Amino acid sequence: MSLITPLALLAAAIVGPVIVAMYLLKLRREERTVSSTFLWQRMVRDVEANAPWQKLRRNLLLLLQLLLMLLLVLALARPYLAAQGISGRNLIIIIDHSASMGATDEPPTRLHAARERAYQLIDQLPDGGRATVIAAGGRMEVPAAATSDRRELRRAVERIQISNGGGSDLSQALTLAAALAAREEDSEVAIISDGNVTLPTNLRVPARVSYFPVGRATENMAVSAIALQPGTTGQTLFVQVTNYGQASATRRLDLYLDGAIFNAYNLTIEAGRDQSLIIELPPQVEVVEARLDGADAMPADDRAFAVSPATEATTVRLVTAGNRFLETGLSLLPGLNVVTVPAATTTFTETVAQVPVTILDGVAPPELPPGNLLFINPLRSTAYFSVTGTIEFPQVRPASGEDPVLRNVSLSEVSVLKAARIVPGNWGRVVVNSDGGPLLVVGEREGRRVAVLSFDLHESDLPLQIAFPLLLSNLMNFLAPGSGAEAAQLTPGQPLSRQMDAAITEVRVTRPDGRTVSSRSGEVQIQAGQAIYADTDALGIYTVEELAGDSVVGRHRYAVNLFAPGESRIATQRDLSIPQTSGASSTVSRERDSRQEFWRLVALIALIVLLVEWLVYQRNGLAYLRERWRQRAGDRQSPLRS
Numbered sequence: 020m021s022l023i024t025p026l027a028l029l030a031a032a033i034v035g036p037v038i039v040a041m042y043l044l045k046l047r048r049e050e051r052t053v054s055s056t057f058l059w060q061r062m063v064r065d066v067e068a069n070a071p072w073q074k075l076r077r078n079l080l081l082l083l084q085l086l087l088m089l090l091l092v093l094a095l096a097r098p099y100l101a102a103q104g105i106s107g108r109n110l111i112i113i114i115d116h117s118a119s120m121g122a123t124d125e126p127p128t129r130l131h132a133a134r135e136r137a138y139q140l141i142d143q144l145p146d147g148g149r150a151t152v153i154a155a156g157g158r159m160e161v162p163a164a165a166t167s168d169r170r171e172l173r174r175a176v177e178r179i180q181i182s183n184g185g186g187s188d189l190s191q192a193l194t195l196a197a198a199l200a201a202r203e204e205d206s207e208v209a210i211i212s213d214g215n216v217t218l219p220t221n222l223r224v225p226a227r228v229s230y231f232p233v234g235r236a237t238e239n240m241a242v243s244a245i246a247l248q249p250g251t252t253g254q255t256l257f258v259q260v261t262n263y264g265q266a267s268a269t270r271r272l273d274l275y276l277d278g279a280i281f282n283a284y285n286l287t288i289e290a291g292r293d294q295s296l297i298i299e300l301p302p303q304v305e306v307v308e309a310r311l312d313g314a315d316a317m318p319a320d321d322r323a324f325a326v327s328p329a330t331e332a333t334t335v336r337l338v339t340a341g342n343r344f345l346e347t348g349l350s351l352l353p354g355l356n357v358v359t360v361p362a363a364t365t366t367f368t369e370t371v372a373q374v375p376v377t378i379l380d381g382v383a384p385p386e387l388p389p390g391n392l393l394f395i396n397p398l399r400s401t402a403y404f405s406v407t408g409t410i411e412f413p414q415v416r417p418a419s420g421e422d423p424v425l426r427n428v429s430l431s432e433v434s435v436l437k438a439a440r441i442v443p444g445n446w447g448r449v450v451v452n453s454d455g456g457p458l459l460v461v462g463e464r465e466g467r468r469v470a471v472l473s474f475d476l477h478e479s480d481l482p483l484q485i486a487f488p489l490l491l492s493n494l495m496n497f498l499a500p501g502s503g504a505e506a507a508q509l510t511p512g513q514p515l516s517r518q519m520d521a522a523i524t525e526v527r528v529t530r531p532d533g534r535t536v537s538s539r540s541g542e543v544q545i546q547a548g549q550a551i552y553a554d555t556d557a558l559g560i561y562t563v564e565e566l567a568g569d570s571v572v573g574r575h576r577y578a579v580n581l582f583a584p585g586e587s588r589i590a591t592q593r594d595l596s597i598p599q600t601s602g603a604s605s606t607v608s609r610e611r612d613s614r615q616e617f618w619r620l621v622a623l624i625a626l627i628v629l630l631v632e633w634l635v636y637q638r639n640g641l642a643y644l645r646e647r648w649r650q651r652a653g654d655r656q657s658p659l660r661s
Contacts, residue, residue, distance in 0.1 A: 079635055080632065080635055080636060083628060083631060083632040083635060084632060086628055087625055087628045087629055087632060090621055090622075090624055090625035090628060091622075091625050093618075093621050094618045094619075094621040094622040094625060095618075096618075098618060098621065107148075107205050107206050107207030107226070107227065108144075108145055108147065108148040108149070108205045108206075109148070109149055109150075109165075109199075109200070109203045109204075109205060109206040109207070110140065110144060110148065110149070110150040110151070110206075110207055110208075110209060111150070111151045111153065111196040111199055111200060111206065111207070111208045111209070111226075112137055112140060112141075112150060112151070112152050112153065112176075112209050112211065113153045113155050113189065113192050113193070113196060113208065113209065113210045113211070113212075114130075114133050114134075114137055114152065114153070114154055114155070114176065114179055114211050114212075115133065115155055115156045115187060115189070115210070115211065115212030115213065115216060116130055116133075116154050116155070116156050116157065116179050116180065116181055116182050117155075117156030117157055117181075117182060117185070117186060117187040117215075117216075117586060118157075118181065118182070118183045118319055118320075118511075118581055118583060118586040119187065119213055119215050119317070119585075119586040119587075119588075119589050120133060120156070120181060120212070120213060120233075121181045121317070121318075121319050122213070122234060122236060122239075122316045122317045122589050123316055123317075123318065124234055124235045124236035124316040124589075125233055125234055125235065128181070129213055129233045129234050130179070130180075130181055132233045132234075133211040133212070133233050134176050134177065134179070136211050136231050136233065137152070137176045137211055138173060138176065140209055140231075141169055141172045141173060141176070142169070144167070144169070147167065148167060149165050149166060149167045150163070150165075150166065150167075150172050151163065151164050151165050151166075151196075151199060152164075152172060152175045152176055152179075153192045153195060153196065154179045154182075155187075155188075155189050155191070155192035155216075156182060156185065156186065156187040156188070156189070156212075156216065157182030157183070157184050157185030157186070157187075157512065157556075158182055158184070158185055158512065159191050159192055159195075160179070161195075162175035162176075162178055162179065163175035163176075165199070182511075182512070182556060183319065183511035183512065183556050183557070183558060183581055184510055184511030184512020184513065184555075184556055185511075185512055186217065186583060186585060186586070187212075187215055187216040187217060187585060187586065188216070188217040189210070189212075189216045189217065189218055189219070190217065190218065190219040190222075193208075193218070193219055193222060193224065193597070194219065194222060196208045196224065196226075197222060197223075197224045197225060197226075200224060200225050200226035201225045201226075206225075206226040206227075207226055207227050207228075207229065208224055208226050208227070208228045208229070209228075209229050209230075209231060210228065210229070210230045210231065210595065210606065211231045211233065212230070212231075212232070212233070213232065213233055213234040213589065213591045213592070214230070214232055214591055214592025214593070214594075214595060215585055215586070215588060215589070215590075215591075215592065216595070217585075218595065218596070218597060222597075222598070223598045223599060223600050224597060224598070224599050224600065225599075225600045226599070226600075227599065227601065227603070228595075228597045228599055228603075228606045229606055229607075230594065230595045230597075230606035230607060232591050232592065232593055233591065234589065234591035235591065236315075236316035236589055236590075237264055237265050237589065237590040237591075238264035238265065238266060238268060238315065238316070239262075239263045239264055239315050239316055239317045239320070239587055239588070239589050240260060240261065240262050240263065240264065240268055240270050240288065240311060240315060240321075241260070241261055241263060241311075241317065241320035241321065241581075241587040242258065242259070242260055242272075242309045242310075242311060242320060242321065242322065242323035242580075243259050243260065243261040243293060243320075243582060243584070243587070244257065244258070244259035244295075244323075244582060245257065245258050245259070245307070245309055245323040245324070245325045245580065246325055246508075247300070247304070247307055247325040247326065247327050247328070248328065248353045249302070249327070249328065249353050249354075250299070252302070253299055253300055253301050253302045254299070254300045254301070254302055254304060254327060255297060255298070255299060255300070256274075256296075256297070256298045256299075256300050256307055256325065257295065257296070257297055258272070258274075258295065258296045258298070258309045258323075259293050259294070259295045259296075260272060260286055260288065260293060260294050260295075260296075260311070261288070261292070261293040261584070261587070262288040262289065262290055262291065262292055262293070263291075263584070263587045263588045263589070264290055265290050265291075265590070266290050267287065267288065267289050267290060268287070268288060268290075269285065269286065269287040269288075270285075270286055270288075270311050270312065270313060271283055271284065271285050271286070271311070271312040271313065272284045272285075272286055272296070272309060272310070272311055272312070273309075273310045273311075273312055274298070274307065274308070274309055274310075275307070275308040275309075275310065276300065276301075276304045276306075276307055277304060277305055277306055278306070278308075281300075282298075283312070284296060304327055305326065305327045305576070306324065306325070306326055306327070306560060306576065306578075307324065307325045307327075308322065308323070308324050309322070309323050309324075309325075310322050316589055317586075317587060317589050319558060319581050319586075320581045320583075320586070320587050322558070323578075323580045323581075323582070324559060324560050324578040324579075324580060325508075325578055326507040326508075326560070326576040326577065326578050328353045328354030328507065333354055333355055333356065333375060333376065333499045334355075334356045334357075334358060334373060334374050334375065334376075335349065335355050335356065335357050335358070335374070335376045335377075335378065335495070335499070336358050336360055336367075336369070336374045336376070336377040336378065336388065337349065337357055337358065337359045337360065337377075337378045337380065338360045338361075338362060338364060338377065338378065338379050338380065338382055338384075338388075339359065339360075339362055339378070339380035339381065339382070340361075340362040340380070340381060340382075342380050342381075342476060342477075344476050344477075344482035344487070345378070345380060345395070345476060345491075346359065348482070348487060348488050348491045349378075349491065349495075351488060352488075352491065352492055352495055355495065355499075358374070362380075362381065362382045364384070365384045365385065365386065366386070367384075367386075367388035367389070369388075369389075370389065370520045370521065371389045371390045371518040371519060371520055371548050373520070374388070374389075374390055375390045375391060375499055375517075375518040376390055376391045376392075376393070376495070376498045376499045377390055377391070377392055377393070378392075378393045378395065379392065379393070379394050379395065379397070380395045380396065381395065381396045381398060381475065382398070383397050383398055383399050383401055387401065387402070389518075389548070390467070390518050391467060391468040391469065391498040391499065391518065392467070392468075392469050392470070392498075393469075393470045393471075393472070393494060393498060394469075394470070394471040394472065395472045395475070395476065396438075396439065396472070396473070396474055396475040396476075397439055397441065397471060397473070398439075403443065403444060403446065403447075403464065403469050403471070404441045404442060404443045404444065404447070404460070404471055405441065405442045406439050406440065406441055407440045407441075407442055408439075408440040409437050409438065409439060409440055410437060410438045410439075410440050410453060410455035410456055410473075411436075411437050411455075412435070412436065412437070413435050413437075413438050413453035413454065413455050413456075413458060413474075414453050414454055415430050415433045415434070415435060415451060415453060415458060416430070416451070416452055416453065417430060417450070417451060417452070418448075418449045418450055418451065418452045418457075422448075422450045422461075423493065423496075423497070423510075424450050424459070424461055424470075424490070424493045424494060424497055425450060425451075425490070425493070426489075426493055427489050428486045428489045428490050428493065429485075429486055430451065430486060432480075432484055432486075433479065433480060433481050433484055433486060434479060434480050435453075435458070435474050435478065435479040435481075436474075436478040436479065437474065437478055438453070438455075438456075438458055438473040438474035439473045439474070440455060440456045440473075441456060441457060441460065441471060441473050442456070443457065443460045443462070443471065444464070446462040446463060446464035446469070447460040447461060447462035447469070447471070448460065448461060448462055456473070457471075457473065458472070458473050458474060459471070459472050459473070460473075461494075461497060465546075466516075466546045466548060466549035466551070467549070468497060468498050468516075470494055470497065470498060496508075507575070507576055507577045507578055508577075508578055508580065509555060509561075509577050509578070509579045510579070510582075511555060511556050511557075511558060511579055511580075511581060512555060512556050513555060513579075514551050514552065514553045514555065515528070515551070515552045515553075515555050515561060515563070515577055516549055516550065516551045516552075517549065517550050517563060517565075517575065518548060518549055519545065519548050519549060519550050519565065520565075521548070522567050522572075523550075523565045523566065523567055523572070523573075524566055524567055524568060525537055525538055525539055525565075525566040526538045526543050526545065526550040526563065526564070526565055526566070527543070527563070527564040527566065528542075528543055528552045528561055528562070528563050528564075529561065529562040529564070530554075530557060530559075530561060531557050531558065531559025531560055531561065531579075532557065532559075536552070536554075538550065542554070550563070550565075555577075555579050557579070558579050558580060558581055559578075559579060560576055560577070560578055560579075561576070561577045561578075561579065562574065562575070562576050562577075563575045563576075563577070593607070594606060594607050
């Protein structure tokens with residue numbers, strides 16, 4: 020035990036002798052009637068006893084008052100114990116609430132254990148200290164900012180829930196924490212996580228960073244991929260199960276077709292390996308569920324769903340002068356009904372519901388068709404971008420970061436002869452770049468999804484690469500969710516959107532938990548001919564119904580699965596490497612890092628001692644009142660007896 024203000028102990032050296040001296044100088048005389056002068060000798064001894072500076076007698080009140088004085092002085096000295104925690108006065112708590120924090124090896128979940136650790140850090144805040152709570156991993160939230168109210172901080176921590184989407188990227192949270200720490204001295208950043216996170220590469224935090232790991236388990240198996248594609252006579256199901264643990268494991272995989280059990284497979288998979296199943300299914304199957312039997316530490320990735328694309332073909336309009344590569348690539352994608360239109364076409368009468376996607380190959384009509392658009396080799400500027408020239412022999416390279424449009428796509432072998440120099444608006448993000456300008460831009464504007472590929476396929480070797488069908492499938496998934504190789508597959512948190520016809524009066528969405536939301540209640544947004552539902556963090560099947568009046572004219576299904584290897588690898592990291600301006604990079608918290616003060620407990624004990632001292636001092640008066648109460652009670656009972 021140590022003291023923060025040890026000089027407060029001097030008060031005991033001053034106040035203690037004063038209390039004792041008062042008892043030494045106190046005279047205790049009592050009036051007594053004596054029957055004989057023989058008893059005068061006792062009265063003389065009483066006078067001698069009342070003389071000052073005599074030997075101090077045992078006195079309960081004196082002991083209680085000295086104890087009270089010592090407790091109050093000790094509370095003023097602010098005693099503390101060394102503990103694992105924080106010591107700064109400006110605390111920034113980053114709590115990881117990604118999917119891996121839903122693991123149950125810390126009962127009931129890792130997130131619950133993270134909350135308990137956060138409560139401890141909040142309790143360790145010094146008087147006058149402030150804290151900010153940041154929920155990171157997935158969508159970043161700041162439920163409490165720079166407050167010293169411990170109750171508000173605890174409520175903010177309690178409100179944090181698991182977020183299945185967005186991964187475990189702490190870059191944004193640490194950037195915010197660094198900005199907050201730079202504004203105030205004596206700051207400290209506390210990260211509570213299992214360590215399976217992505218950290219910023221070019222950031223130095225101007226404060227001490229402490230990491231508090233949660234989680235113990237390392238073994239986990241997951242359904243890591245599932246797809247249902249139409250075949251010649253039926254449908255083909257592809258399921259992949261991965262062992263993310265450190266030891267070989269055996270689990271049973273159960274398959275359900277439209278809610279009914281179909282088959283079960285015993286799988287034994289080595290550590291770090293996966294096993295795939297390819298199964299032929301009847302053509303009428305609409306929903307397939309793959310479920311790993313038994314329990315492990317990560318239940319969220321033990322189930323996965325696939326939706327049949329055969330029942331929901333998406334019409335794609337291809338406006339082209341002739342492109343065998345593009346026509347062949349589109350015909351190989353399941354769930355698409357491709358309609359080819361001559362390049363000279365300038366009028367488009369179909370509605371968005373009839374043709375949700377249009378591909379403009381080497382053409383740019385004066386009036387753009389409705390729905391989502393894919394421009395290939397644009398010849399002139401449009402409302403979405405400007406064409407300012409050409410780029411000769413552009414060097415193809417992916418833009419920074421991992422974009423879903425480039426999932427499983429390698430562009431290292433792709434060469435391009437020339438491309439249009441395009442300048443997109445602020446609606447788009449660059450997916451493929453070059454020294455002269457962007458080669459592939461995707462984005463959304465006014466509810467319409469747009470993609471621009473700035474070169475002619477005939478002037479590149481992209482159609483000869485395996486990257487071409489994969490890129491085309493990813494673009495179709497972006498422009499028409501539910502088409503392409505991954506039929507109606509959404510990542511958790513990805514907004515569910517569909518182009519709508521003007522005749523649609525209501526859109527209903529049935530969530531995996533059975534709850535139904537609609538556009539009439541405002542939970543489903545309708546903007547610029549597009550229905551959008553953003554709350555897709557829950558895993559499972561979402562069913563979208565389009566109503567014209569009271570009749571259902573369209574029904575579409577979407578599957579939301581947790582295919583995130585970074586979340587399924589649940590082995591806890593015991594340290595994080597985060598550069599700090601002090602030169603340190605390790606974030607391991609040590610026992611001496613924090614002070615656990617307990618002066619409040621000492622003050623509470625002092626209050627109890629004060630109450631006991633008052634009761635002892637008033638014992639005669641309390642005894643008198645008790646006797647009077649008994650007499651009155653006896654008087655009230657006497658008339659009854661007579």
